[in-house]
Amino acid sequence: NAGVMQNPRHLVRRRGQEARLRCSPMKGHSHVYWYRQLPEEGLKFMVYLQKENIIDESGMPKERFSAEFPKEGPSILRIQQVVRGDSAAYFCASSPTGQGGNYGYTFGSGTRLTVV
Amino acid sequence: EDQVTQSPEALRLQEGESSSLNCSYTVSGLRGLFWYRQDPGKGPEFLFTLYSAGEEKEKERLKATLTKKESFLHITAPKPEDSATYLCAVGAPGGAQKLVFGQGTRLTINP
Numbered sequence: 001n002a003g004v005m006q007n008p009r010h011l012v013r014r015r016g017q018e019a020r021l022r023c024s025p026m027k028g029h030s031h032v033y034w035y036r037q038l039p040e041e042g043l044k045f046m047v048y049l050q051k052e053n054i055i056d057e058s059g060m061p062k063e064r065f066s067a068e069f070p071k072e073g074p075s076i077l078r079i080q081q082v083v084r085g086d087s088a089a090y091f092c093a094s095s096p097t098g099q100g101g102n103y104g105y106t107f108g109s110g111t112r113l114t115v116v
Numbered sequence: 117e118d119q120v121t122q123s124p125e126a127l128r129l130q131e132g133e134s135s136s137l138n139c140s141y142t143v144s145g146l147r148g149l150f151w152y153r154q155d156p157g158k159g160p161e162f163l164f165t166l167y168s169a170g171e172e173k174e175k176e177r178l179k180a181t182l183t184k185k186e187s188f189l190h191i192t193a194p195k196p197e198d199s200a201t202y203l204c205a206v207g208a209p210g211g212a213q214k215l216v217f218g219q220g221t222r223l224t225i226n227p
Contacts, residue, residue: 004159033213042120043160043203043217056214091159095213104150104162105215 002027004094004108005074012114013082021077021111025094032075033105034067037089049075082115089113118143122204122218129225132193137221139204140186147207149187150215151180154201163202194225 005024013019025032034046045059049069060067064082069075079086089112093105119142129135141149148167152160164173166182173180177198179190189202201222205215 031213035217040219042219043205043215045214045216048213058214093159104152104165105160106162107152107159109157109159 004029004092004106006090006092006108006111008111009109010112010114012116014116015083016081019079019082019086019113021079021090021092021113022074023077023092023094023108024074025092026106029094029096029106031095031097032069033093033095034075034077035091035093037091037110039088043091046077079113082113084115087113087115118206118216120204120206120216120218122202122221124221125219126222127224129191129194129223131195131225131227134190134192134194136191137189137202137223138186139189139218141204141206143206143216149182150205150207151178151187151189152203152205154203154220160203191223194223196225196227199223199225 004026007022011019030051032049035043036046037043047060047067048056051069052071064080066078089110091107091110093107095105121140123138148165150165151163153163154160164180166180169182169184171182177192181188201220203217203220205217
């Protein structure tokens with residue numbers, strides 16, 4: 001029973017490149033959440049998606065960041081033209097319903113993005 | 117704005133030395149208070165959800181309690197394997213799909 005799978009585990013990008021982070025939710029889960037953990041800071045909500053829909057993107061930076069969860073395949077968090085300040089751990093979580101927090105999200109192990 | 121503050125930032129205990137971690141919160145309409153455990157290099161692991169003042173939940177050596185302004189995570193007779201960062205979060209208004217996290221307490225249990 002695989003949990004939430006994120007890849008890659010580690011990603012190094014040069015300034016100005018694009019970063020693509022992937023998240024496959026647990027089997028049977030159709031709700032996906034992305035969080036970012038900056039060094040020495042707590043987890044911050046970025047976006048909540050269902051299949052083919054963005055439900056809440058209130059935590060996403062206005063520029064360069066986008067997320068999708070297509071009908072088939074993993075959820076993708078895309079960061080264009082990365083800058084050093086984007087260096088962080090990005091965590092994906094999934095739940096079977098939209099009340100994911102009520103039952104405790106299942107988090108993946110994260111992707112650690114380093115921008116050089 | 118919803119805020120969650122955890123204290124202390126770091127705590128070192130000897131094996132068997134019981135203690136408590138604090139989580140104070142300011143939120144307009146609590147939709148759950150959540151505790152997670154995070155090991156280095158891993159994602160947070162769900163421990164407890166509490167919904168109303170006076171509620172308590174237990175799991176092995178951990179017990180979580182909730183008042184109207186704060187939550188405590190009590191750890192009884194801890195073992196080295198309890199060493200981790202413990203995160204507290206609150207469900208934000210609009211739905212528990214968005215959690216507001218504190219910065220965590222880094223707990224170290226020395227053998």
